[in-house]
Amino acid sequence: MIDAPRGRATAHSLPAAVAILAAATGFAATLWCWSQGGGVLDLPWAASLDIRLRFELDGLGALYTLLATGVALPVFVYAARYLPAHLAQQRRPASHAPRFYGLLVLFMVSMAGLAMAQDMVALFVFWDLTAVASYFLIAYDRHEDSARWAALMALLVTGVSAVLLLIGALVLYAEYGTFSVPELFERAQPGGTLTLAGGLIAVAAVAKSAQVPLHFWLPRAMAAPTPVSAYLHSAAMVAAGVLLLGRLYPLIEPSALLRDGLLVVGGASIAVGGVIALTRDEMKQLLAYSTFSQYGYVVFLYGLGGAKAAVAAAFYVISHALAKSALFLTAGAVTQATGSKKLSEVGGLARDLPLLAAASAAAVAAIVALPLTVGFFADELFFAAALERGPWAAALAVAAAGLTFAYLGRFWIAIFLGPPTPSGRVPAAMLVPVAALGACLVATGLWPEPVASLAAAAGEASVRAPTSAAVAYHLDARSENLMALATWSIGLTLLALPALWRAPAGAVARLGTRVGPERLYAAGLRRVNRLSDRVHDLEVRDLRARVAAVLVPAGALVALGVLATPTAGSYRVGEIAARDAALVLMLALACVAAVAATLQNHHLTLTLVLATLGFALAGVYAFFGAPDVALVAVVVETLLALLLFGVLALIPAQVLRREAEIRTRGSRRWRDPLIGVVSGLFAFVLAWGALSRPSPERSVAAEHIELAPDAHAKDVVTAILADFRGLDTLGEVTVVAVALIGVVALLRRGRLW
Amino acid sequence: MSLLVQGLARLLLAPILMVAFAVLVKGYADVGDGFAAGAIASLAILLQYIAFGREQTERTLAIRLLPAAAFVGLLSALAITAAPLASGDPLLTHTPGAGTEPIHLGTLELIGAFAFDIAVFLLVLGATLGIIHAIAREAERVEGIEPR
Numbered sequence: 001m002i003d004a005p006r007g008r009a010t011a012h013s014l015p016a017a018v019a020i021l022a023a024a025t026g027f028a029a030t031l032w033c034w035s036q037g038g039g040v041l042d043l044p045w046a047a048s049l050d051i052r053l054r055f056e057l058d059g060l061g062a063l064y065t066l067l068a069t070g071v072a073l074p075v076f077v078y079a080a081r082y083l084p085a086h087l088a089q090q091r092r093p094a095s096h097a098p099r100f101y102g103l104l105v106l107f108m109v110s111m112a113g114l115a116m117a118q119d120m121v122a123l124f125v126f127w128d129l130t131a132v133a134s135y136f137l138i139a140y141d142r143h144e145d146s147a148r149w150a151a152l153m154a155l156l157v158t159g160v161s162a163v164l165l166l167i168g169a170l171v172l173y174a175e176y177g178t179f180s181v182p183e184l185f186e187r188a189q190p191g192g193t194l195t196l197a198g199g200l201i202a203v204a205a206v207a208k209s210a211q212v213p214l215h216f217w218l219p220r221a222m223a224a225p226t227p228v229s230a231y232l233h234s235a236a237m238v239a240a241g242v243l244l245l246g247r248l249y250p251l252i253e254p255s256a257l258l259r260d261g262l263l264v265v266g267g268a269s270i271a272v273g274g275v276i277a278l279t280r281d282e283m284k285q286l287l288a289y290s291t292f293s294q295y296g297y298v299v300f301l302y303g304l305g306g307a308k309a310a311v312a313a314a315f316y317v318i319s320h321a322l323a324k325s326a327l328f329l330t331a332g333a334v335t336q337a338t339g340s341k342k343l344s345e346v347g348g349l350a351r352d353l354p355l356l357a358a359a360s361a362a363a364v365a366a367i368v369a370l371p372l373t374v375g376f377f378a379d380e381l382f383f384a385a386a387l388e389r390g391p392w393a394a395a396l397a398v399a400a401a402g403l404t405f406a407y408l409g410r411f412w413i414a415i416f417l418g419p420p421t422p423s424g425r426v427p428a429a430m431l432v433p434v435a436a437l438g439a440c441l442v443a444t445g446l447w448p449e450p451v452a453s454l455a456a457a458a459g460e461a462s463v464r465a466p467t468s469a470a471v472a473y474h475l476d477a478r479s480e481n482l483m484a485l486a487t488w489s490i491g492l493t494l495l496a497l498p499a500l501w502r503a504p505a506g507a508v509a510r511l512g513t514r515v516g517p518e519r520l521y522a523a524g525l526r527r528v529n530r531l532s533d534r535v536h537d538l539e540v541r542d543l544r545a546r547v548a549a550v551l552v553p554a555g556a557l558v559a560l561g562v563l564a565t566p567t568a569g570s571y572r573v574g575e576i577a578a579r580d581a582a583l584v585l586m587l588a589l590a591c592v593a594a595v596a597a598t599l600q601n602h603h604l605t606l607t608l609v610l611a612t613l614g615f616a617l618a619g620v621y622a623f624f625g626a627p628d629v630a631l632v633a634v635v636v637e638t639l640l641a642l643l644l645f646g647v648l649a650l651i652p653a654q655v656l657r658r659e660a661e662i663r664t665r666g667s668r669r670w671r672d673p674l675i676g677v678v679s680g681l682f683a684f685v686l687a688w689g690a691l692s693r694p695s696p697e698r699s700v701a702a703e704h705i706e707l708a709p710d711a712h713a714k715d716v717v718t719a720i721l722a723d724f725r726g727l728d729t730l731g732e733v734t735v736v737a738v739a740l741i742g743v744v745a746l747l748r749r750g751r752l753w
Numbered sequence: 754m755s756l757l758v759q760g761l762a763r764l765l766l767a768p769i770l771m772v773a774f775a776v777l778v779k780g781y782a783d784v785g786d787g788f789a790a791g792a793i794a795s796l797a798i799l800l801q802y803i804a805f806g807r808e809q810t811e812r813t814l815a816i817r818l819l820p821a822a823a824f825v826g827l828l829s830a831l832a833i834t835a836a837p838l839a840s841g842d843p844l845l846t847h848t849p850g851a852g853t854e855p856i857h858l859g860t861l862e863l864i865g866a867f868a869f870d871i872a873v874f875l876l877v878l879g880a881t882l883g884i885i886h887a888i889a890r891e892a893e894r895v896e897g898i899e900p901r
Binding site for chain 2: 627631632639642646647650652712713714715717721722723726730733734740743747748
């Protein structure tokens with residue numbers, strides 16, 4: 001409907017081409033490498049912390065990397081057509097486009113890295129990278145409140161739970177002494193520690209896969225542009241959760257508690273997602289609820305346990321990724337054609353968009369397990385695994401699949417059948433990816449061996465034992481076939497008799513918005529914000545308050561320490577020899593200047609008094625035998641005093657005069673001096689106590705002096721600054737550079753030159 | 754500004770810079786280091802600003818671009834810090850190693866830490882001059898007068 005102006009072509013086409021090329025190359029490289037039997041890449045990272053960058057292209061890694069790059073390919077092609085129209089519609093410049101592709105590629109790469117990582121810390125890093133990429137992608141329409149809110153929610157829910165993954169990794173490290181995933185599998189023994197770590201990891205995974213009760217971020221994330229939704233829901237982000245379950249399955253599976261927990265969470269997600277999806281009118285919303293319902297299947301499968309379930313889970317992920325990305329792209333194309341986002345506002349598009357109708361029919365068929373699509377086998381394996389567990393699991397599986405049938409059937413029928421709505425043209429570049437995905441689903445439905453072998457290899461990586469996935473069509477009355485038949489009839493019944501479910505499903509959806517975890521999240525966020533505001537107000541109301549905010553806690557802590565330490569003999573008054581007269585004189589001058597500084601109101605005098613204080617301290621250093629420090633102190637004090645004069649010259653004289661006449665009033669008149677005197681007193685006591693202690697026999701300073709000749713230095717202080725503790729110096733001089741930027745930017749109102 | 758101050762400033766410029774240079778190169782044998790040297794050198798130039806005003810100082814000394822030295826210094830300090838990584842050593846490893854004689858240039862010993870000190874010198878000098886320049890410019894703008 002909307003075509004991008006021609007002039008914007010280059011800003012879009014080059015980054016898009018690069019992204020598409022990256023996806024295609026990644027896919028081809030992974031495919032080639034996998035056909036050669038996989039491989040291991042092991043690089044040192046932080047050897048002293050036992051952290052390595054270890055990547056392995058095993059079955060699971062191959063599966064998710066192929067998905068991440070393979071689904072990226074049609075999505076990026078689609079985005080290349082979608083984004084110009086999207087930006088034009090929002091009146092945004094084409095220069096916003098490259099960032100989009102860059103973030104998509106980052107998303108893809110971090111997902112691939114996550115799929116192949118074999119080190120807990122590397123896993124965690126890539127895990128967070130996917131969250132970062134998704135944050136920026138969801139908030140890509142950053143002028144919209146809802147997009148920013150959704151992005152923050154996704155980041156907080158998945159990012160905070162990611163910390164649990166790190167804690168789990170650290171717990172495992174403390175127990176077994178390794179971050180390496182394969183070594184962990186060898187060493188891990190079932191028990192309390194493993195259950196704890198596995199539980200933490202499982203929570204992180206479940207939050208990422210948007211399972212109940214941490215599901216609420218996913219429907220919100222629909223604020224993202226369509227290609228992002230399509231990618232995020234099918235092959236990245238949400239898939240990362242079940243990838244983690246598969247990757248670390250040997251740490252989770254031994255615990256029956258965790259398996260049952262996964263069963264409950266997966267089952268609840270299937271039910272909640274499915275029921276709410278039935279009631280949704282907005283296309284992308286329906287698909288979002290469908291997504292976490294579908295991932296509920298996978299989590300449920302992992303909860304069932306055993307090799308069969310692990311293979312079925314992997315198989316399910318493949319078929320779902322292909323189908324769900326096709327459905328999202330369909331929704332985007334329909335919106336493009338009709339300008340409408342709601343099911344109730346479209347209909348009868350099958351006549352105008354037959355290709356889209358056929359392709360998305362294949363996708364729907366795949367998810368609802370109709371034969372001739374790969375989804376049939378996915379559900380066959382799902383049913384078989386459920387059957388193995390028992391009749392109740394099988395019944396649940398059938399009910400779940402029936403529910404899925406109903407809402408996806410409703411989705412497709414509402415769009416493509418019924419009275420036609422007027423529709424515009426959809427560019428071929430937006431149809432072809434959907435068609436390609438649909439064709440892929442049918443092709444793998446007719447020839448499922450490649451998918452089956454990949455899923456078997458992935459299952460093998462999960463359960464660390466040989467597995468197989470024999471899938472084929474059987475025209476007999478075996479239980480899987482009967483269960484599929486039952487599914488279809490339940491689904492058709494639900495579709496035909498909406499009166500059956502409309503009222504209860506609507507009630508569930510309303511209940512969810514009223515008391516669901518999203519409200520808890522919003523309330524928690526509000527509380528934390530308010531607390532932060534209050535602390536902020538308290539601290540930065542004015543300069544005095546800020547100083548007090550440092551002095552009061554510091555003084556209180558020092559006071560606690562001083563009062564809790566036994567004092568007998570720890571405060572000594574040394575002797576003052578005649579040669580120390582100059583030193584004492586300088587110290588006295590410093591004291592006088594310090595007291596005088598508190599009594600001055602006039603700015604110029606104050607500057608001079610402070611400079612006097614600085615010079616007096618420089619004199620103290622000089623007489624104390626620290627010429628290096630004294631030199632720097634004198635030079636810096638001079639510079640600072642002169643610069644302070646220069647800055648004072650910038651302020652109009654009458655302002656300075658007025659400021660000088662301000663007197664503190666009321667309670668602050670006594671409070672601020674009190675804070676200063678009391679905290680100063682404790683600092684004095686602390687310093688006195690420290691100086692009263694005899695210096696230890698072998699101090700760091702002695703070591704430095706000993707090492708100086710080896711560092712070719714005759715001046716120990718310089719050797720310390722530039723060599724022994726050069727890293728400190730680097731940090732300090734960086735502060736100098738930052739100060740330059742700050743001063744110049746302030747004086748020149750934001751410009752640097 | 755009085756003739757006396759101007760004359761003194763002109764007279765003192767070269768000696769102060771010389772002192773700064775000496776403090777820099779003798780850092781490893783005697784009192785002082787790159788930081789002090791940078792501060793001393795910028796004091797020398799600050800004196801010119803006070804005596805002759807911003808425009809004349811920047812014109813005659815051609816120091817308009819010197820503030821950029823801060824970033825040259827920062828980048829070289831980072832590079833020198835990271836350089837040992839290339840040969841697999843930890844950050845800021847001392848070169849040449851203990852026991853080996855460094856290259857001598859007169860009595861000056863060329864060691865890795867000296868390069869780091871020069872970077873610090875550049876950074877401090879550039880940063881201070883940048884701040885002086887910014888304040889002086891702003892003072893002209895505020896008072897709407899010719900350079901003092």
